Amino acid sequence: MPTAEDSTPPGAVAPDQSTAEDNKTTSGTPRSSSGWDGKLRIEKNLTLANPEALSDPEYSDEENVVPGESINADEDLLDDYPPDEEEIDCIHARVSAIPSLRLERFTNVKNLCLRQNMITEIEGLSSLASTLVELDLYDNLIAHIRGLEDLVNLTSLDLSFNKIKHIKKVNHLKQLVNIYFVQNKISTIEGLDGLERLRNLELAANRIREIQNLETLKGLEELWLGKNKITEMKGLSTLSNLKILSIQSNRIRNISGLEALENLEELYISHNALTSLTGLECSKKLRVLDISNNQVPSLEGIERLEELEELWASYNQISEFQDVEKALKDKKNLNTVYFEGNPLQLRNPTLYRNKVRLTLPQVQQIDATFVRVS
Template identity: 75%
Template structure:
């Protein structure tokens, strides 16, 4: 070992194979090595003290062990990454494989791909997919480095497109994909809902965790059943009257002060509006088919407004300002389908945490779950 003026090299540790216990099948308690159902799991148990080969590295800031330095290696794009797939495969999953260039995957050799998943790679451009246009129905580009939507012109058979966790600022060049039923834009940098006209078959639109301030431009999405808008900057529920088939609306973690705009949604079944600035449940008068209501983490003082909702199955109202057990009985006792309620973190629970759950159970005997506790089995 030599000393030089190069950068520091970390200390090296020498392990004698005689120090390793259990490697040859020792099954004694405490002495054997854990094994999974498939055998060796790679966990070595070291019982002797480790010996430092180069102790001078700890005291000499200029120490460098040049003999142990390995030359750098550049990993090129793996053009053979998909060679194990049969050419008539219908599904390709290439997740977290350091793919940066789709053309280098040579997708043109595959004749029947219906689902292509390229999650968690370093793709910056949507390109190289046109050769799959005749068969491709699901394209998943979740968690890449894509900043612009383009390169989808020929993929008119797509039914599902996932561009979540990218760097997209504008929704563009997707409204010709008229067979889409599901589209995902979660966790991008989108500031406006736009350019979705004509997607009449769309059933599910995911726009959570963006920078949207207003619900708009959804008029033509008449088939939409699920709309996910959580973690944006929306201040009001509006412009959704045309969504006559909407069943699920998620608008959690926004800046909403009141429940509005739901009067003309006859099929709405689930409303998720936690982590906002609500003070009451006014606005649910005409949502007769509601089954699930999540209003947790608001400033609601009263649950008045639920008595008429005969299909209610779940009410999540934790961490509000609800304190009246008599009001809960009045609003919810006759809701025969109700099976789950959450009231923890309210004055109702905080005033007497020991008796709280038993009080709710006696007040709502039909309920099977109170907070995270099952109190009755069906």
């Protein structure tokens, strides 16, 4: 969760942003304890190794795949690793073909990280099938999912920041717990049937218009859909174990479809087109609610959220402290509120903080600043 010292949390998603660095500098949107959509736990000044993955709309078409630069190996990149090494990291090493790494000489690899290379094909991994559990191919040039047939022990697969248009050939990986497809060109949620162990699905920054085909993912606990083109929250009713839903920076006008999500604890729905909080009445376990950057004029609808700990409501149309008091004063666990950019703050910025303190004496943090205890 953000702190007073870190009021611009890394990884926040805002409209009209398409790079990792842009996403790192947005203010006013929180992240969960495990990070933002897309596992963007990366350096603030990071530059993508393959920026064309974001700019060329046809790059993932079969006939247009541009091969990575072939580099004759004048050194063994993995020469320092012993044959029984369990974790191999080969990051930003200009690797264009996995077979060139000669991974078959390693007999016990569990975690393989090939981030920020120039890999176009997933290949040469069959020799690791009996031991490999985590495969990270973030920021490469992969256009099609294939080559995973033998990797049946995988629990984590990261294909974020590639050129993938279609989710295919992963639903045989029955042990998967985490799967990341952030910042690709995916328009349809598909090909995930039967992944009953899946707990975390990250599909942020794609081209998705509809939430669908999630019925069999009954164990899912985290669903990250920020920065897509979704207009309504539907197709969620079977996800009874869902704890975190991030659907910020979409095109949602009203809150609906959450009635069956009785275990939902965190909802991130900032940067949409909300004008009301009606629809949250059944979400009684919510601890974190982010409605920043909408058009909400009132907090009516959250009176029953007795477990609420953090409310992010910056840049809405909330104008009355009486409304805030009615909705939040009885929330004993409430420790953080954000109301900057609302009429109740803009009308009298000098008195604003004191009024919030008097209205909500239990709160420990107002916007980016901790409340001083006298």
